[in-house]
Amino acid sequence: MTTLTAATTSARTRTATPRRGRRPSPWHLVLAPIALVMLAPLLWMLVTSVSTLAESRHFPPRLPTSVHWQNYRDALTTAPFGHWFVNTAVVSVSCVVANLVLCTLAGYAFARVRFAGSGVAFVLMLATLMVPFQVIMIPTLLVMKHLHLVDTLASIALPNLATPFGVFLLRQFFRTLPRELEEAARIDGAGRLRTLVQVLLPLMGAPLATLAVLTLLNVWNDFLWPLIAIQTPSRMTLQLGLASFQGAHATNWPVVMAGSLMSQLPLLIAFLCAQRFFVRSIASTGGK
Amino acid sequence: MTAVAARPAPTTRRSRRRSLPEGVVGWGFASPALLLIALFGLVPVVWSLVLSFQDNDLSGSSEWVGGANYQRLVHDPLLRESLRHTVVYTVLFVPITIVASLLVAAALNRQVRFIGFYRTAVFVPVVTSTVATAFVFNWLLDPDYGLVNGALSAVGLPQQGFFRDPDQALGAILAMTVWGWIGFGVIIYLAALQSVPKDLLEAAQLDGCSPWRAFWRVQVPQLAPATTFLVVWLTINALQLFDEIYVTTKGGPVHATTVVVYYLYQQAFQFFHAGYAAAVAYVLFVAILLLTLVELRLSRRWTEDA
Numbered sequence: 044m045t046t047l048t049a050a051t052t053s054a055r056t057r058t059a060t061p062r063r064g065r066r067p068s069p070w071h072l073v074l075a076p077i078a079l080v081m082l083a084p085l086l087w088m089l090v091t092s093v094s095t096l097a098e099s100r101h102f103p104p105r106l107p108t109s110v111h112w113q114n115y116r117d118a119l120t121t122a123p124f125g126h127w128f129v130n131t132a133v134v135s136v137s138c139v140v141a142n143l144v145l146c147t148l149a150g151y152a153f154a155r156v157r158f159a160g161s162g163v164a165f166v167l168m169l170a171t172l173m174v175p176f177q178v179i180m181i182p183t184l185l186v187m188k189h190l191h192l193v194d195t196l197a198s199i200a201l202p203n204l205a206t207p208f209g210v211f212l213l214r215q216f217f218r219t220l221p222r223e224l225e226e227a228a229r230i231d232g233a234g235r236l237r238t239l240v241q242v243l244l245p246l247m248g249a250p251l252a253t254l255a256v257l258t259l260l261n262v263w264n265d266f267l268w269p270l271i272a273i274q275t276p277s278r279m280t281l282q283l284g285l286a287s288f289q290g291a292h293a294t295n296w297p298v299v300m301a302g303s304l305m306s307q308l309p310l311l312i313a314f315l316c317a318q319r320f321f322v323r324s325i326a327s328t329g330g331k
Numbered sequence: 332m333t334a335v336a337a338r339p340a341p342t343t344r345r346s347r348r349r350s351l352p353e354g355v356v357g358w359g360f361a362s363p364a365l366l367l368i369a370l371f372g373l374v375p376v377v378w379s380l381v382l383s384f385q386d387n388d389l390s391g392s393s394e395w396v397g398g399a400n401y402q403r404l405v406h407d408p409l410l411r412e413s414l415r416h417t418v419v420y421t422v423l424f425v426p427i428t429i430v431a432s433l434l435v436a437a438a439l440n441r442q443v444r445f446i447g448f449y450r451t452a453v454f455v456p457v458v459t460s461t462v463a464t465a466f467v468f469n470w471l472l473d474p475d476y477g478l479v480n481g482a483l484s485a486v487g488l489p490q491q492g493f494f495r496d497p498d499q500a501l502g503a504i505l506a507m508t509v510w511g512w513i514g515f516g517v518i519i520y521l522a523a524l525q526s527v528p529k530d531l532l533e534a535a536q537l538d539g540c541s542p543w544r545a546f547w548r549v550q551v552p553q554l555a556p557a558t559t560f561l562v563v564w565l566t567i568n569a570l571q572l573f574d575e576i577y578v579t580t581k582g583g584p585v586h587a588t589t590v591v592v593y594y595l596y597q598q599a600f601q602f603f604h605a606g607y608a609a610a611v612a613y614v615l616f617v618a619i620l621l622l623t624l625v626e627l628r629l630s631r632r633w634t635e636d637a
Binding site for chain 1: 370478514560564599608612
């Protein structure tokens with residue numbers, strides 16, 4: 044085992060750490076326990092999700108003797124996970140798309156178009172960034188009541204279709220682009236919208252990806268607003284559905300863990316596939 | 332300079348010629364987003380303030396009560412208790428998360444084998460939802476069959492109640508949320524660490540600085556902007572703690588984990604005292620604003636002194 048690791052180590056890390064040679068770095072003694080602590084809860088979730096009920100009620104806990112997939116089938120038949128998944132996907136995708144379009148337009152207007160009242164509008168918009176959601180959740184519910192949208196998917200999506208954060212983020216990015224770019228296009232007779240779409244949009248991959256990732260994370264994992272806005276089980280999102288699911292299976296931990304794991308899989312897979320995007324996007328919330 | 336000064340002439344002429352279209356274009360582009368933000372951001376802020384002076388049960392009937400909600404708020408023992416829990420939680424959560432994130436980020440900021448795996452392991456909780464996090468910790472910390480009690484009994488320690496013990500419940504919430512937030516802090520710190528100029532460190536080491544000293548004396552001060560951001564961001568989120576409480580303890584046992592937002596949720600959506608809840612929310616809002624300003628002021632002073 045040791046020789047095998049050592050051999051592959053030297054093959055792989057020759058370029059990275061030439062001075063270390065064959066000896067593995069002592070930092071593994073620090074990093075491996077950290078990784079274990081961070082992964083343990085999710086690994087235990089996986090282990091429990093394939094245990095039988097009896098195995099989960101053994102103290103002290105031990106590993107299951109065989110893989111018991113039945114919990115996943117039980118979770119799927121007792122709760123509309125498919126529905127919840129579709130609901131969450133519909134809401135998340137519409138919010139991501141709407142944010143990309145609406146925040147691009149508004150961000151461009153604030154960065155490049157001089158129009159009366161833009162200063163006041165911008166400051167007011169930024170001010171809403173500082174308001175915690177708890178302050179506005181009660182009136183937002185009342186707004187939805189007036190629009191007759193309570194207990195619909197639209198009520199979850201609407202408040203998240205355009206965010207002040209997105210407008211601000213894209214406005215900052217537009218300001219870094221040289222004006223000459225669009226002036227050339229406009230002298231050639233292209234309108235504002237065409238200039239925006241054909242000249243500027245191709246340069247905006249990074250900030251748009253950031254906005255998409257952050258919107259997806261926010262909307263997909265949101266809990267408090269769906270909890271307030273939705274009552275009908277078939278209209279719930281994954282997180283809300285999951286929370287209601289535990290109520291029904293309070294003591295059947297293997298089934299609850301199977302449901303939890305399933306509800307996390309879509310985002311987890313997306314994260315593992317595009318970790319660089321996710322990490323860069325999250326990092327950019329802290330940077331200027 | 333002359334080139335810049337020479338250019339404005341044609342630009343102003345053109346913009347004057349198109350002054351009406353500019354306004355139309357500007358508002359045309361901005362208004363879809365602005366309308367939504369106004370309807371779901373600005374209107375509710377004002378409405379919430381109005382609500383806080385009303386008696387409203389969410390079903391349509393509302394009555395003007397003046398400052399009664401705010402008067403009640405001052406003398407509400409449960410609110411005071413939930414404020415205390417929020418403060419205790421925040422005062423512990425923010426520094427623990429920041430120090431842990433800093434140390435983990437420093438450990439991850441190197442080229443060793445499996446570093447990609449180690450980083451992924453630390454980041455994964457960031458994308459795990461608060462609900463799933465709460466479930467799995469509820470299960471790990473289950474007093475009867477949980478893994479943690481299993482580990483404790485394996486080394487001969489007494490079993491604990493965790494979420495079911497009034498003295499431990501808030502601590503269990505703290506451990507769970509730190510686990511959930513470390514990855515975020517590490518992402519911020521790693522990005523900041525990677526932008527610390529390498530020659531700074533090399534110079535320090537040439538001067539005979541030990542790596543540990545160089546880390547604290549050279550790298551950490553360079554991280555001040557990231558630390559400021561994390562202090563503000565984590566404080567805001569700590570004061571708004573809700574999801575994990577709702578899923579695990581529902582504010583119990585015996586109110587031991589009733590934090591401000593959970594209390595206001597109960598007032599608004601379980602007891603239908605929407606006006607009172609709006610008043611509590613406004614107090615929270617002002618507290619968050621003041622605290623953020625104080626933190627920013629302190630961090631400016633701290634970085635100027637350093």
